[in-house]
Amino acid sequence: MFQGLTFDPVELPPAAEALRREVREFLRGALAELPPEQRAESWTGFNPEFSRKIGAQGWIGMVWPKRYGGQERSSLERYVVLEECLAAGAPVSAHWVADRQSGPLLLRYGTEAQRTAILPRIARGECYFCIGMSEPDSGSDLASIRTKAVATDGGFIVNGTKVWTSHAHHCDYMILFCRTGEPGADRHGGVSQLLIDLQQPGIKVRPIINLAGDHHFNEVVFQDHFVPEGNVIGALGDGWRQLMNELAYERSGPERFLSSFVLVTELVRKIGPHPSEREAIVLGRLIAHLNTLRGLSLSVAGMLQAGRMPDVEAAVVKDVGTLCEQEVPEIARSLVPCEPDPASPDPFVVSLARVMSHAPSFSLRGGTREILRNLIARGLGLR
Amino acid sequence: MTAAENLLEAAAKRLFATHVTRALREQAENGVWPAALWSALEEAGLAQPALPETAGGAGGDLVDEATALIAFGRAAAPVPLPETMLAGWLLAAAGLPVPQGPLSLAPVRKEDRLTLVRRNGGWRLAGRMTRIPWAGAVTGLAGLAETAPGTYAVAWIDREAYQAAPGRNMAGEPRDTIDFADIVLPDNAVAMVALTADDLYRRGALMRATAMAGALAQVLDLTVRYAGERSQFGRPIGKFQAVQQQLAILAGQAAVASRAALGAYEILARGEDAGFAIAAAKARVGEAAGVAASIAHQVHGAIGFTHEHELHYSTRRLWSWRDEFGGESHWQAWIGRRAATLGADSLWPLLTGTLDG
Ligand SMILES: Cc1cc2nc3c(=O)[nH]c(=O)nc-3n(C[C@H](O)[C@H](O)[C@H](O)COP(=O)(O)OP(=O)(O)OC[C@H]3O[C@@H](n4cnc5c(N)ncnc54)[C@H](O)[C@@H]3O)c2cc1C
Numbered sequence: 001m002f003q004g005l006t007f008d009p010v011e012l013p014p015a016a017e018a019l020r021r022e023v024r025e026f027l028r029g030a031l032a033e034l035p036p037e038q039r040a041e042s043w044t045g046f047n048p049e050f051s052r053k054i055g056a057q058g059w060i061g062m063v064w065p066k067r068y069g070g071q072e073r074s075s076l077e078r079y080v081v082l083e084e085c086l087a088a089g090a091p092v093s094a095h096w097v098a099d100r101q102s103g104p105l106l107l108r109y110g111t112e113a114q115r116t117a118i119l120p121r122i123a124r125g126e127c128y129f130c131i132g133m134s135e136p137d138s139g140s141d142l143a144s145i146r147t148k149a150v151a152t153d154g155g156f157i158v159n160g161t162k163v164w165t166s167h168a169h170h171c172d173y174m175i176l177f178c179r180t181g182e183p184g185a186d187r188h189g190g191v192s193q194l195l196i197d198l199q200q201p202g203i204k205v206r207p208i209i210n211l212a213g214d215h216h217f218n219e220v221v222f223q224d225h226f227v228p229e230g231n232v233i234g235a236l237g238d239g240w241r242q243l244m245n246e247l248a249y250e251r252s253g254p255e256r257f258l259s260s261f262v263l264v265t266e267l268v269r270k271i272g273p274h275p276s277e278r279e280a281i282v283l284g285r286l287i288a289h290l291n292t293l294r295g296l297s298l299s300v301a302g303m304l305q306a307g308r309m310p311d312v313e314a315a316v317v318k319d320v321g322t323l324c325e326q327e328v329p330e331i332a333r334s335l336v337p338c339e340p341d342p343a344s345p346d347p348f349v350v351s352l353a354r355v356m357s358h359a360p361s362f363s364l365r366g367g368t369r370e371i372l373r374n375l376i377a378r379g380l381g382l383r
Numbered sequence: 384m385t386a387a388e389n390l391l392e393a394a395a396k397r398l399f400a401t402h403v404t405r406a407l408r409e410q411a412e413n414g415v416w417p418a419a420l421w422s423a424l425e426e427a428g429l430a431q432p433a434l435p436e437t438a439g440g441a442g443g444d445l446v447d448e449a450t451a452l453i454a455f456g457r458a459a460a461p462v463p464l465p466e467t468m469l470a471g472w473l474l475a476a477a478g479l480p481v482p483q484g485p486l487s488l489a490p491v492r493k494e495d496r497l498t499l500v501r502r503n504g505g506w507r508l509a510g511r512m513t514r515i516p517w518a519g520a521v522t523g524l525a526g527l528a529e530t531a532p533g534t535y536a537v538a539w540i541d542r543e544a545y546q547a548a549p550g551r552n553m554a555g556e557p558r559d560t561i562d563f564a565d566i567v568l569p570d571n572a573v574a575m576v577a578l579t580a581d582d583l584y585r586r587g588a589l590m591r592a593t594a595m596a597g598a599l600a601q602v603l604d605l606t607v608r609y610a611g612e613r614s615q616f617g618r619p620i621g622k623f624q625a626v627q628q629q630l631a632i633l634a635g636q637a638a639v640a641s642r643a644a645l646g647a648y649e650i651l652a653r654g655e656d657a658g659f660a661i662a663a664a665k666a667r668v669g670e671a672a673g674v675a676a677s678i679a680h681q682v683h684g685a686i687g688f689t690h691e692h693e694l695h696y697s698t699r700r701l702w703s704w705r706d707e708f709g710g711e712s713h714w715q716a717w718i719g720r721r722a723a724t725l726g727a728d729s730l731w732p733l734l735t736g737t738l739d740g
Contacts, residue, residue, distance in 0.1 A: 004600070005634060007642045009649050020737065087731040261731075269727035280719030281712050285670070287722055288663040288715060291734055292639050295646040313638070320635045373631035380607050380630055382621040 005313050005379065007295075010302030016077045023084040026057060031088055036347035039089025039262045040354035043255045044216060046167055047091035048126070054085075054092070055125025060099050062123075064107055069120030075305045079254065079298065086258040087265075093167065098122040100253065101246050102129035102175050105193070109234030109242055114195060118173070132162040132176040132196065132220060133243075140371045143187040143240070147178040147222065149194060155228040156180070156194070158202070161221050166365075168205045168218040174198055176227075181237050191239035195231040202226065212342070212357035245309070250366055252300035252314035257293040257321030259362055260328035263355045264290070266348040267332045279335055286331055289324045297321065312379030315372040322362040322369065329356040391432070391443070392450050398423055399458030408696055411461030412555035416520050421462055421485055430464070431471045431481065438475045439483070449593050449648040453641065456597025459696035461556065463487055463517035465590040470525035472586065477537035477574035484522035489515050489540075489561070490580070491587060491708065497528035497563065499536050499573060506573045508538060508566045514707070518547035518559035527576070527583050535579055539572040552703035554696070585658060587708035588665040589647055595668045595704050596641040598697045599675050603637040605694055606630060606679045613684070626682060633678045636671035643667045650736070659718065659733060666714040669705035676701050 030053055031039070038045055054060055059081045064070025085092050103122045106114050121127035138144045147160025158178060168174065174196040181190030198205070202225030207215040234242050264286065271279050297317050303310045332352050333340070340353035363369040377383050402420040411417050424430050432447040434440020441447070448468060455464045463485050470486035489512040490497055497510040508528060518524065524545075526538040544566055547559035607630060610621030620626050647660040676698040680687050687694045705711065722730055725738070732738045 004604075005638050007638055009645060011649070011653075017737070020735070083735070087734075265727050265730055268722055268730050271723055273723055273726065275719055275723040277716060280716040280723065282715070282719070283722060284662075284715030284717065284719030285666060285711070287718050287730070287734070288666040288670075291660065291663040292643040292646075292667045294734060295642045296638065299642060316635045316638050319631070320639060370628065373628045374624070376631035376634055377621075377627035380627075380634055382607065382610060382627050382630060 005316060006303070006310065007299040007313060008303055008306075010076070010298050012076055012080065012298075013074065016074070016080045019073075019077050020080045020084060023059070023081050024088075027084060027088045027090055031090055034089065034091070036089075036262070036266065037342070037350045037354055038091060040351040041091065041093075041358075042089060042259045042262060043086060043092050043096055044166075044358065045089075045091030046093040046170055048094050048128075048170075050091050051094040051125035051128075053125070054090075054095065055123060058123075060095050060123050060125050061103050061119060064103065064119060064123065068107065068115055069123030075301060076298075079301045083254040083258065083294075086254055087261055089262040094128050094170065095122065095125050096255075097131060097166070098127065098129040101131070101250060102173070104249065105175060105233060105242065105246060106195075108245070109193075110195075111230065113230060114233070118195075127173070128167065128171040130165050130168045130171040130174045130198075132165055132168075132174045132178075134162065134164045136161060136163055140368055142177070142243075143183065143191075145177060145179060145191065147176070149176075149178050149180050149192065149227060151180075152226070155226055155231070158194070158196075158222040158225040158227055161219060163208070163219050164217045165205075165220045166217050168198065168220050169207065169215070171198055174220070175233065177239055177243065180239075188240040190237055192236050193233040193239045193242055194227050195233055196225075196227065197231075200225065211360075212354070244311070247367070248300070248304060248309055248311045248314040250314075251318040251372070252297055252304070252310070254294070254297055256318045256366075257290060257297065257324055259322075259358070260325045260355045261290075263328050263332055263348075263351040266351045267328075267335065270336050270348045282331055282335055286324075286328065293317070293321050293324060312376055315367075315375045315379075318366065319369055319372045319376065325362045326359045329359055391447055392454060394427055395429055395451055395454035396457075398427055398429070399454055399460055403458045403460045405693060408459065408461050412551075417461055420460065424462065424464065425483065430467050430485075433468070434471050434475055434481060438471070439481045440471065440475075445648055445652040449645055452590055452593040453597035453600070453644075456594035456599075456700070457601040459554075459598065459601065459693075459700055463521060465587075465594055466516045466521075469583075469587055469590060473525040473527060473537050473576070473578070473583065474539065476578055477576040479525075479537060479539055479572070479574050482522050482539070485517065485520060486523060486525060487515060487517050487521045488525045488527070488583070488587075489518075490527070491515060493580075493584065493709070493713075496580075497526050497538075499528040499530050499538060499568075501530075502567060505567045505569055506536075506538065508540065508563045508568055510563050512561045512563065514550070514552075514558040515547065515561055516559075517557045518545070518561055519549060519557060527578065527580060529580075530575070533579070535576055536573050537576045537578075538568055540566070540568065541572075544568075552707070554699040554703045556700075556703065584708055585661050588714065589644070589651070589657075589661045591704045591708050592640075592661070592664045592668040593644040593648065595672050595701055596637075596644040598700050598704070599637040599640045599668075599671060601697045602675050602679045602694070602701070603630075603633055605697070606633060606682050609683055609687075620682070629678045629682060633675050636675045636678075640668040640671045640675075655736070659721065662714040662717050662721075665709060666711045666718065669711040669714075672701035672705045 149156035428441030431440035643664040
């Protein structure tokens with residue numbers, strides 16, 4: 001029966017607010033030269049130099065144990081670092097996936113050897129991860145994946161194709177989600193997560209150019225690629241359950257409503273100090289949405305910190321959040337008549353063009369809107 | 384939520400469930416005062432949860448007030464509970480005694496202005512007050528009146544002292560008109576206060592937003608339940624994905640509403656400036672109300688469009704409350720102007736409550 005969704009209150013501890021000032025100060029300096037069109041890339045901007053700087057500050061893997069290069073800080077402090085980066089349009093993409101997902105996965109299920117070899121490098125901002133889940137015939141229906149790892153002497157031989165793999169061409173490792181056994185009746189058995197060293201033979205990474213004209217994601221083809229036994233993450237065949245535990249983290253963060261924030265800032269700049277009644281109303285509505293979304297997202301962060309698994313609540317954050325992110329360019333253009341131009345010298349116009357061309361992906365990546373709503377409906381007891 | 388708050392929530396839910404029946408709501412819409420419900424609320428300490436015991440309250444905090452308001456909104460209870468709290472807050476802020484019984488306040492609209500002028504050792508009250516909630520049914524009103532431009536006093540106006548021309552909102556809640564022309568109040572019924580009409584309006588907006596969050600939770604419950612009960616094409620309509628997706632949106636709006644309202648209350652409870660959070664909450668919850676009511680009625684089909692079905696007690700309240708104490712556009716414009724005045728580089732500090740940092 002339907003229990004209702006829970007969004008507990010959360011208050012940022014004083015340490016987090018002190019850290020916020022530090023992060024803001026740091027970003028002011030580090031991003032001074034970053035042009036607006038790159039800020040508008042938000043968390044898809046890939047910049048190893050910046051990631052190493054952030055790593056040197058101790059702001060990657062900051063909740064991890066010190067012996068793995070972490071800082072043992074709270075996840076609410078981490079939240080503050082993330083939201084400050086996003087608000088400023090920092091190019092965080094290189095370390096984003098490792099910090100959010102792959103590192104925590106290794107910490108939770110990885111072997112000691114995997115952790116000591118990799119986590120400190122992630123934390124220093126010099127080791128990057130991509131996610132190998134989607135395939136040409138498996139998008140939302142992830143249980144139907146066909147990429148297969150077959151046991152051989154001392155490891156596995158992998159064959160198959162992954163697609164839409166963000167930044168695979170820049171990354172050191174992939175967390176590969178693949179078939180290692182029979183699916184079983186619920187279709188969720190026989191899948192595993194393997195740590196893939198992308199520099200090893202038997203892997204071809206081919207660019208897929210996105211609609212904005214950028215090389216961001218890739219097709220990754222495995223051809224008799226050998227994976228040593230020691231690279232299995234967690235238990236063989238337990239991949240589905242392990243993956244489900246990542247989702248609440250993946251879906252509830254501030255990146256689910258701040259992808260267009262740089263454009264909102266430029267919009268306020270464009271409108272200036274004396275808005276018309278209509279401008280004030282439209283802008284105010286957007287800001288009210290953002291404020292509420294931040295409350296929801298922070299609440300989920302608090303519940304995760306408390307050891308709960310609010311996956312339905314996280315789906316709500318992503319569904320409502322991405323709707324708002326996607327509305328931003330539509331709102332911006334309704335207030336400031338202009339032709340979006342990705343090469344314009346005007347920071348507003350160029351941000352508008354960037355965000356507009358990225359917006360369709362907001363409600364696809366990380367689980368489509370419809371899949372999230374299915375999940376929420378299940379939470380309501382309807383499925 | 385602490386254990387004490389959970390207790391309060393459970394107690395409030397039980398109380399409303401016992402008293403608020405369909406018959407009670409119908410009678411109330413026909414002008415019958417629900418006396419038993421009201422005494423139960425007072426006995427349970429729910430009428431003034433956040434006032435100190437010395438002022439006749441239950442000695443709780445603002446989170447208790449929010450909890451009570453959510454339960455009130457959920458129950459679609461036909462009583463002036465938020466108004467009583469608001470009046471209690473005004474009277475207590477001015478150091479005036481807070482009477483027992485249901486209370487209301489004036490003004491409740493931006494356009495209306497109440498004034499007090501010194502006259503023959505007393506105070507002369509003037510102003511035409513419109514849409515005053517429950518004015519005919521309460522013990523009296525707390526008026527926030529200007530004694531000079533920008534200077535305010537709170538006045539206790541006993542029910543005996545005025546005539547209320549009855550009116551109603553969409554939900555059938557009394558919204559009356561009072562013409563204060565020749566009323567003279569004794570000295571001890573008036574006290575200066577460090578609050579403005581804007582402060583009162585904002586506090587009213589927060590209370591409406593919070594009650595709406597409760598009503599939205601109820602609308603979600605009713606709709607999810609109905610989708611499980613009603614069958615068409617051989618299965619419960621809740622098994623159709625089109626219906627599920629709509630219910631998922633509705634759940635999102637309900638979640639947004641309660642976090643927005645409670646979030647604003649939490650800031651207020653910490654003694655911080657909650658002006659922006661309240662404006663954002665009223666604007667956002669009002670928008671959620673429209674979306675939610677529309678989905679709920681769609682999923683309910685024709686039965687939800689009948690007077691017989693209980694859904695309208697919640698949806699008519701949502702349609703009324705979203706425009707009381709400022710509709711969405713009022714608060715959106717307030718936020719927009721504030722953001723524009725602060726400038727682009729202060730937008731993020733505004734959102735994170737770090738404007739001075
Ligand atoms: C910018 C970007 C970056 C990405 N990066 C990565 C990455 O790094 N690694 C990775 O593995 N993947 C990545 N993806 C892939 C992403 O996870 C998939 O796009 C997503 O899971 C949806 O799969 P699909 O695109 O095949 O769409 P499909 O699953 O084919 O869906 C098409 C449409 O059908 C709808 N649909 C499908 N099933 C249902 C259903 N049961 N009920 C209702 N509607 C349904 C969907 O909601 C959608 O609207 C990325 C995608 C984008 C856009």
